[in-house]
Amino acid sequence: MKPISFSLEEAFPYLTFSNPVDLQSPRDGSNRLFVVEQQGRIIVFENNRNTNTKKIFLDITDRVSWGGEMGLLGLAFHPQFSSNGYFYVNYTANNPRRTVISRFKVSQSNPDSADKNSELILMTFQQPYANHNGGCIAFGPDGYLYIATGDGGSAGDPQNNAQRLDNLLGKILRIDVNNPSPPLNYGIPSDNPFVDSLNTAIKKEIFAYGLRNPWRFSFDFQTNKIWCADVGQYDWEEIDLIEKGGNYGWRCYEGNHPYNLSGCNGNYIFPIYEYSHIEGISITGGYVYRGSQFPELNGKYIYGDFGSKKIWALQYDGSSTPSNSLIASSPQAISSFGVDEQNEIYVVGYEGKLFKFKKITKVENNQDDKSELIRIDNFYPNPTNGRSKIRYFINDNSSQSYKVIVSIFNLIGEKVSEIIDLKSGSGVFETEIESNKLSNGIYFSEVKINNRTKYFKFQVIK
Numbered sequence: 001m002k003p004i005s006f007s008l009e010e011a012f013p014y015l016t017f018s019n020p021v022d023l024q025s026p027r028d029g030s031n032r033l034f035v036v037e038q039q040g041r042i043i044v045f046e047n048n049r050n051t052n053t054k055k056i057f058l059d060i061t062d063r064v065s066w067g068g069e070m071g072l073l074g075l076a077f078h079p080q081f082s083s084n085g086y087f088y089v090n091y092t093a094n095n096p097r098r099t100v101i102s103r104f105k106v107s108q109s110n111p112d113s114a115d116k117n118s119e120l121i122l123m124t125f126q127q128p129y130a131n132h133n134g135g136c137i138a139f140g141p142d143g144y145l146y147i148a149t150g151d152g153g154s155a156g157d158p159q160n161n162a163q164r165l166d167n168l169l170g171k172i173l174r175i176d177v178n179n180p181s182p183p184l185n186y187g188i189p190s191d192n193p194f195v196d197s198l199n200t201a202i203k204k205e206i207f208a209y210g211l212r213n214p215w216r217f218s219f220d221f222q223t224n225k226i227w228c229a230d231v232g233q234y235d236w237e238e239i240d241l242i243e244k245g246g247n248y249g250w251r252c253y254e255g256n257h258p259y260n261l262s263g264c265n266g267n268y269i270f271p272i273y274e275y276s277h278i279e280g281i282s283i284t285g286g287y288v289y290r291g292s293q294f295p296e297l298n299g300k301y302i303y304g305d306f307g308s309k310k311i312w313a314l315q316y317d318g319s320s321t322p323s324n325s326l327i328a329s330s331p332q333a334i335s336s337f338g339v340d341e342q343n344e345i346y347v348v349g350y351e352g353k354l355f356k357f358k359k360i361t362k363v364e365n366n367q368d369d370k371s372e373l374i375r376i377d378n379f380y381p382n383p384t385n386g387r388s389k390i391r392y393f394i395n396d397n398s399s400q401s402y403k404v405i406v407s408i409f410n411l412i413g414e415k416v417s418e419i420i421d422l423k424s425g426s427g428v429f430e431t432e433i434e435s436n437k438l439s440n441g442i443y444f445s446e447v448k449i450n451n452r453t454k455y456f457k458f459q460v461i462k
Contacts, residue, residue, distance in 0.1 A: 005296070006311075006328040008347060008355040014052035016352045017043060019412065021135070023338025023348050024075045028082035030111070033340060035354070038071035040064030040091065044112050047340055058089075058104060058114040065094035068411040068441065069150075069213075070127075073135030078177070079143060081106075087114070088122075088145060088177070090137045098126045099133060101147060103177065103185075122177065122185045123205075125168045128161075129153025131411070131442055132213040132231075136285075140174075141224050144189055147173040148228070150213040155383055155442075155459045156233065156260060157251040162210050163266070165194065166201040170250065172214065172228070172242055174207035193245030210248035210268065216285030216336060217242065227301050229285030230271075233259065234382055234457055237283035238271035239303065239314065273314055273322045280305025281444050281455040286337035289313075291344040294357060302327075302345055304334040307409075307444050307455045311347065330355065333413045350413050374402070374449050379433075379456035388433040388458065390447055395426055404431055405448040410441065435460050 022036035025047075035043045040061035045054040064072050074090035081087060085106035093100050105118040127133055132150030140146055151162040151170035162170025176187035188195055188204045195204045217228035226242035236255030240248050248271075252264035255274035275283075284304045289297040300313040311328040332349025339345055347355040375393040382388070394402055401424045408417040416438065421431045433445070438460045445456040 005313075005325075005359065006294075006357040007360050008311075008328055008330055009358045011346055011354045011356040012045070012049060012051060014050070015045060015054055015354070017054075017354075018352065019071075019335075019350060020348050020352065020354070021071070021073060021335045021350070022075050023336060023346055023354065024077060025338070025340050026077040026081050026087075027341055028077075029341070031341065032112075033338070033346075034075060035348075036072055036075050036089075038073070039066050040072045042072070042075060042089075042114070055112045057112060058116065060089075060091065060116065060119075063093060063100075064091045065097065066092065067130075069131045069133050069135075069153075070097075073133060074137040074148075076137045076139055076145065079139055086177075088137055090135055090147065092127065092133055093124075096126055097130065098124045099149065100124050101137065120185055122175070125149075127152055127169075128159065134214055136214065136216045136218075138217065138219060140219055140226070141221055142189075143176075143178065144174050145177050145186075146207065146217070146226070147175070148211075148214040148217055149173065150215075151211070151250065155461075157212065160251060160263070162212060162250045163247070163252070163264075165199075165203060165206060165209065168203055168205060170209060170211050171203075171206050172208040172211065172217070172226075173205040175205055191244075207244060208242050208246045208248065210246075210250050210252075210266075211240075212250040212254075214240075214285075215283075218285060218287045220288035220290070222288070222290055222299075225288075227285065227288060229283040229303055231282050232277075232457075235277055236274050237277075237280060237305070239273045239283070239285075239301070240269070240271050243269060272316055273324060275324075277455055277457065280308035280310060281457045282306040284334045284336060287339050287345055289343075289345060291339075291342060293344055294359065297327075302337065304330060304337070304347070306333050306335065306350070307446070307457075308453075309334060328357065374452045376447050376449060376452060376454040379445060379447075379458055382456070383459040383461045384435045385460070385462050386436045388435045389430045390433065390445070390456075391428065391430050392447070392449060393428050394423060394449075399424060402449055404429075405446075406431055406433060407446045407448075408433070408438070409444045409446070411443075416443070436462075 019038040042058040044057040070092035078086035131153040134149040136148040179187040213231040249268035286303040304311040309330040316322040332351040335350040336348040404421040
């Protein structure tokens with residue numbers, strides 16, 4: 001038995017959103033929040049629990065290609081938004097498939113509406129596959145815009161994009177939106193790590209590299225540190241502190257573990273924390289808590305997992321061993337976190353709801369305390385082009401039957417398959433998954449055996 005400190009309650013019970021993936025505050029004193037819907041809309045509403053009114057701030061569904069890991073993925077307000085009305089978005093477009101970073105401007109006549117025709121495209125870069133698009137954009141305390149990009153997708157970074165400095169994939173980029181250098185619609189900060197390189201092939205926008213899919217990162221404005229959650233391949237999820245010029249190891253390493261060492265000879269920065277796919281399957285980065293409602297969370301990095309729906313608080317001072325605590329569980333898949341003007345944290349549920357923390361004192365059951373009566377070992381082969389199997393161990397000589405439930409979800413959280421199997425006795429067992437009936441792509445598997453749950457991420461390639 002271990003304490004779970006918080007439950008989640010609906011922050012805005014009368015509001016529901018369509019595939020929300022981001023929540024941002026303009027910090028302009030207006031007490032508004034903005035939700036990014038993956039299809040291509042930004043919704044604005046008053047930060048009031050009892051509000052039942054929401055408005056469409058921007059609708060660019062005609063420009064956005066969405067589905068899986070593509071879509072309208074990120075939003076950042078200019079630090080002087082209250083005076084210049086500028087905000088920035090990250091979205092996926094098609095023909096060719098590409099990432100677009102654009103600036104828009106709020107309407108002069110209506111602060112709750114953006115001028116759809118004001119788009120200024122800052123940069124585009126092609127995406128070789130439909131997954132690992134990154135998505136997060138944010139202004140740093142230095143006033144520059146930081147952009148997270150994935151490695152371009154498929155599995156294992158087949159083009160080694162994350163380690164290459166001649167493209168923008170698998171990186172954190174850093175650009176100056178206030179001082180463009182024509183013909184570019186942005187400038188390159190003079191202290192970017194590769195700005196003085198004589199190799200013209202090296203992209204000077206790069207701030208850090210060696211990342212797989214840094215879906216969400218954030219700044220702790222009290223320390224100016226950049227906290228980044230990088231989604232793993234098949235085994236490990238990681239949290240990194242981003243440094244200028246840092247190489248974070250992918251595809252050579254997944255977390256702290258060798259993945260593909262072919263051609264690897266760099267100096268890598270390893271994660272400050274990692275967790276295995278026993279705990280989840282896809283990390284969702286959050287924020288260092290700087291609010292006032294929960295003093296016990298101050299200075300701790302709050303983050304979660306899209307698949308397992310667990311939420312943790314990580315304490316790390318840069319010198320001692322990180323301390324990680326499970327503090328809550330979300331009723332919906334966690335697509336993002338957000339903070340309001342008071343620095344209070346919200347949880348974005350992909351099925352359409354926003355949540356906030358509520359302090360509890362009771363003790364909940366925790367899987368960490370369970371014995372080895374049941375052990376879920378492996379999902380193989382992975383990747384697969386045919387049938388796959390789940391292997392598990394049951395240590396029980398009684399006549400009790402164990403129900404094995406295997407649920408398969410696609411990348412947008414839809415359950416596409418479920419298998420129920422009954423096992424009894426003691427030994428090593430397997431349940432077969434008809435993955436040959438699935439389309440090509442990335443899937444999540446949730447395996448439940450009585451009170452044990454484990455998650456796997458797998459890829460179907462035909």
